[in-house]
Amino acid sequence: MNICLSIVVPTYQHPAALLQCLKALLSQSFDKHKYEIIVVSDGPDMATHQIVFDLIKSIPETTIITFCYMPYKKGRDAARNLGWQMAKGQLVAFIDDDHIATADWAESFWTEYKKHQHESIVFIGNVNTSRISLLDTSKNEQQPLSAANCASAKTTLNKIKGFDEDFARSWGDQNALHFKMLTTNVPFIHVDGASSFNAVRDVNWGISILQSKQHIYKSKLFSNSSSSESIPWANYFIMTILFVFTFVGWAWDLNPFALIALATWFLMVILLTIKRMENIIPSFTNIVEMMATSMFLPFLSIYWSLRGTYKARILHSSKNKKKYESYFNSSDGIPASA
Structure with a gap:
C-alpha cells in the first residue's frame, strides 16, 4: 500500500467529537488506499482509545487508523509533533478532533501540494466556526490561519522542527504555527477547498x-x-x-x-x-x-x-x-x- 498522505488528529477526552471527525475523514473523496489517519491522544485516555478501537473494527482492513498517546499531557502541539514523526506520507495534514472536514478536504491539500512538491510551504485550510450558544447561527466566523486545519510536507516539518510546544502553551497554537513559519522563512498558501467546520455548541461563561x-x-x-x-x-x-x-x-x-x-x-x-x-x-x-x-x-x-x-x-x-x-x-x- 502506497501511503502518500498522513492525517494527524490530536485529541484529548473528546470521544464523541472525535468520532464525528473520524467519520468525515473516512468519507473523503481521496483514494482510501493512499492515506492514513493517526490519532494522537494528549495523555492516556481510555474512552478515546475505546472509540477508536471500535471504529477500526467496523471499517475495511485496507483503511489505516493508528492510535497512540502521550505518556502525560503536554499540549496539542506535542501531540501533533508525535503524529507527524510517525507519518508515512509525503504530505502531513492536521485537523483537530472537533472539526468536520468537507469531502474534498484531503484531495484539495494533495492537489495544492503537487503544484509545489519541492517547495517548503505550509498549506492552510479554511476553518468555519459557529458559536451556537452565543452567536446568531446565521453568521459564521472564518479563521484565516489555524493549526487546526493545515498541511505540510514532512520535509518541511523536519526543516522547521515541527510545532513549537513552548510557544503553543502560552500563545495559542495558531499563533505558534505562524510564528514558527516567520522565524524559519516558510511561507503559507491558503487552500480554499480544504475547509472544515467547527461547531462550538457550548461556550463557557x-x-x-x-x-x-x-x-x-x-x-x-x-x-x-x-x-x-x-x-x-x-x-x-x-x-x-x-x-x-x-x-x-x-x-x-x-x-x-x-x-x-x-x-x-x-x-x-x-x-x-x-x-x-x-x-x-x-x-x-x-x-x-x-x-x-x-x-x-x-x-x-x-x-x-x-x-x-x-x-x-x-x-x-x-x-x-x-x-x-x-x-x-x-x-x-x-x-x-x-
Missing part, C-alpha cells in the same frame, strides 16, 4: 477573557494576517487610565475627581459592551457576561499585547539571533517516534 490571550498576540505579532478582528486599542488605554485615576483620586482624597473618572470609565464599559453585542443573541445572561468581561478585557488585552511585543522584540533582536537560531535548529523537546 467568560470565554472571551481566556481567548484574549491568543487574539492579542495574533493582532500584535502578525499584522499581515487577514484577520477581520478590530481591537479598539485607544479605548482600552483610556479605560485603563481612567481606572487608575479613580484609585489615585480616592487615595489622595480627591473624591469628585475619582467619581468623574469612575463614571467615565463605566460609561466606556457600557459602550464597549454594546459594541461587542452586535452579533450576540441579546439574552439577559449574555448581556451580563458581556458587561462583566468588558470590565476586565482592556486590562488583559494591554498586558498580553505588551508581553507579546516584548517577546517579539527579543526574538528578532540581533543580540539574541544566534541563541534563537540554535533553539529552532535543536531537536530538543520533540517527542521520539512511537
Whole structure:
C-alpha cells in the first residue's frame, strides 16, 4: 500500500467529537488506499482509545487508523509533533478532533501540494466556526490561519522542527504555527477547498477573557494576517487610565475627581459592551457576561499585547539571533517516534 498522505488528529477526552471527525475523514473523496489517519491522544485516555478501537473494527482492513498517546499531557502541539514523526506520507495534514472536514478536504491539500512538491510551504485550510450558544447561527466566523486545519510536507516539518510546544502553551497554537513559519522563512498558501467546520455548541461563561490571550498576540505579532478582528486599542488605554485615576483620586482624597473618572470609565464599559453585542443573541445572561468581561478585557488585552511585543522584540533582536537560531535548529523537546 502506497501511503502518500498522513492525517494527524490530536485529541484529548473528546470521544464523541472525535468520532464525528473520524467519520468525515473516512468519507473523503481521496483514494482510501493512499492515506492514513493517526490519532494522537494528549495523555492516556481510555474512552478515546475505546472509540477508536471500535471504529477500526467496523471499517475495511485496507483503511489505516493508528492510535497512540502521550505518556502525560503536554499540549496539542506535542501531540501533533508525535503524529507527524510517525507519518508515512509525503504530505502531513492536521485537523483537530472537533472539526468536520468537507469531502474534498484531503484531495484539495494533495492537489495544492503537487503544484509545489519541492517547495517548503505550509498549506492552510479554511476553518468555519459557529458559536451556537452565543452567536446568531446565521453568521459564521472564518479563521484565516489555524493549526487546526493545515498541511505540510514532512520535509518541511523536519526543516522547521515541527510545532513549537513552548510557544503553543502560552500563545495559542495558531499563533505558534505562524510564528514558527516567520522565524524559519516558510511561507503559507491558503487552500480554499480544504475547509472544515467547527461547531462550538457550548461556550463557557467568560470565554472571551481566556481567548484574549491568543487574539492579542495574533493582532500584535502578525499584522499581515487577514484577520477581520478590530481591537479598539485607544479605548482600552483610556479605560485603563481612567481606572487608575479613580484609585489615585480616592487615595489622595480627591473624591469628585475619582467619581468623574469612575463614571467615565463605566460609561466606556457600557459602550464597549454594546459594541461587542452586535452579533450576540441579546439574552439577559449574555448581556451580563458581556458587561462583566468588558470590565476586565482592556486590562488583559494591554498586558498580553505588551508581553507579546516584548517577546517579539527579543526574538528578532540581533543580540539574541544566534541563541534563537540554535533553539529552532535543536531537536530538543520533540517527542521520539512511537
